[in-house]
Amino acid sequence: MEKLIIGHFYPDLLNLYGDRGNVLALMRRATLRGIEVEVKRISIGDDVKNGDIDIGFIGGGQDSEQNIMADDMKNVKGDVIKQMIEDGVVFLTVCGGYQMLGQYYQEHGGNRIECLGALPHYTIGEKERFINDTVYELELNGQTIKVAGFENHSGRTYLGEGEKPFMKVIKGHGNNGEDGLEGCVYKNTYGTYSHGSLLPKNPAITDMLLELALKRKYGEDYELPELSTEVEDLARKQALDYIEGRQGIQQ
């Protein structure tokens, strides 16, 4: 088998709130299945072409760091990223990364910052920040899965035409605190506000992304080998117990 290539965009600038854990989760659940993985760091000054990567990951950063990479993303890598998204390359984008794929970010009380425009959503900055644990529901392969996470954002994101929500909010605010929706899906690109990190505790999402990428690589008949989710399930259950207030002595 060929290597699975994960493209980690701007890892030295967009690396807040455990973004690294998502890349680690993809690496781990692929490696344990005997799939060789390579992580390409794609930051300012690094070249990337359509076809170079199987899964792209874009995290979030501090404002000052997002200011540093914003030009590069729009003017240097923007067209390639758009092309990859249209071609169905698998992408996971979190918080700042999710916002930046959209149309624009309207700062609280002023400035409208043009974003990449790869996806139709847009974001409005508000004064109040949503900082809390989150629980979402994800429909996946005919099953409803509870997802545990954490959100920390002042932007309210509104989905556009052709985009579907990624998950439904059970606890927390999600995209905007109004419509009960969390994240976006467009072709094989996923956006979310969920930190946590998202993937380690929610291996169904990790596996979904891996399978999508590997099907693209080896054809629709490819099936991801079975792999236990025991330790992840235990961690998710404990986090959900904590978040939903089912506390007490646990061992």
Place this chain on the structure above:
Amino acid sequence: MGLKAPAHAAALITKGILRIMGRGATTLPGKVAIKMCPDIINKCARGKKIITITGTNGKTTTTHMITSMLRSLGYEVVTNVSGANLASGIATTFLCEKPSRGADPEKTVYVLETDEAAFARIAKDLQPKVCVVTNLFRDQLDRYGELTHTRDLIAKGIDATSAKIVLNADDSLVASMGKTRAERSSYFGISLKTMLENNQLHPNNTILEASSDAAFCPECKVRYNYNARSFGHLGDYKCPSCGFSTPAKRFELSSDASGNPSDIGFPFDINDTKNDMSCELNLKIAGSHNLYNTCAAVSAVTTFLENDREEEAEIFENVCKAQENVEAAFGRMEKIAVGNKYICILLVKNPVGLDRSLSFVAQSSDADSLMLVLNSNTADGKDVSWIWDVDFESKVDDLPQNIYVSGERYGDMMLRVAYSGRTVDGYGTLEYATTLLKGALADCPDGKCIYILPNYTAMLDLRGRLVKELKLKDFWKD
């Protein structure tokens, strides 16, 4: 006099009541006094000799070292209880901690650990003689916000004073504060040669680089070039655009890369490049990060003395001699005997703290077990995702054979350990922690140590349980 006297009285009464109620009186008396007399800190600080210590990590240890060294040098020192580093805690220190009777005010120094944001607000009132900035790392971002913002806050505080500033040269964020304040800045750090030798002897073998702070020059938006690295973003750096680079260090630390800084007594040199003098020292509080803290303390005390009594020769040598008397026993890196075995609690509050503590445990020859305890209360930061920013992956092979996890978020920590490639030997909420610990102690060979790494509220909770359930004496300080 204004309201100072009644505010002072109110503070003392509050302190008395808290003591009677059996509660620590580290911040509330100051809070009451500030309410009654908002400029109480200004009034109290007037005419006093003050050293402030701020920065993300190492404040408490550096404050402890400076205090101890000044006392050895014959100074009367008043200092705050660690953690009581906001305006309220500092006001409490002024009002409730007095120099001993008959102490010469000329030989009395207030050594104050100061929270970064609080420093910006109260530096003007304190008018310190010396300000130390240890480092700036990502902390609980949901509470503190951006790092460059924190840097600007500290700089604003400094500009409200005429203090000498002692800066970590190896931290680009900290060192950049000296750019426009060159005449009153002096720098400390680790020598390039030592860093290079360390990098060569201990190459970073991680499968995925740790999340880094300050990889780019914030002014030019260009990536720094590093000649050598210390840890985190500390190292020998240069911006290829504006040319800003690790400033020349006045106080430069060198050590033998083949030694183990996790051992107390680890030998190293500090060179005062201004006077071309060098001192041989031994590490009093173990851990490679304490090399920085020691260097910061030596720099701060030397700088203070030069300004306090400039006629005296051999200041630097005397300061180095005073470092010999720094005691390890103050609750950090302290080993507590339980029968013939030991436990050691290392408070970890943020990614770099956990990274350094894991390295310390990995290098400790007496480590039998590791226990990670994770809570997510407001004081800890509600978000536990920071544990994924830490590079466990490069250290797991050297961590002790047994790993336990506890705390309200033990599930997250268990998974963090599992994803680094290790399995935990036991887990459970805090109610279960002492049971886990008893089991670990039973299996621990004599003379070996169980290292416990809790975050803040986990530590407070655990300490109570150790006293109550394991009958240990509570001799930890915050």
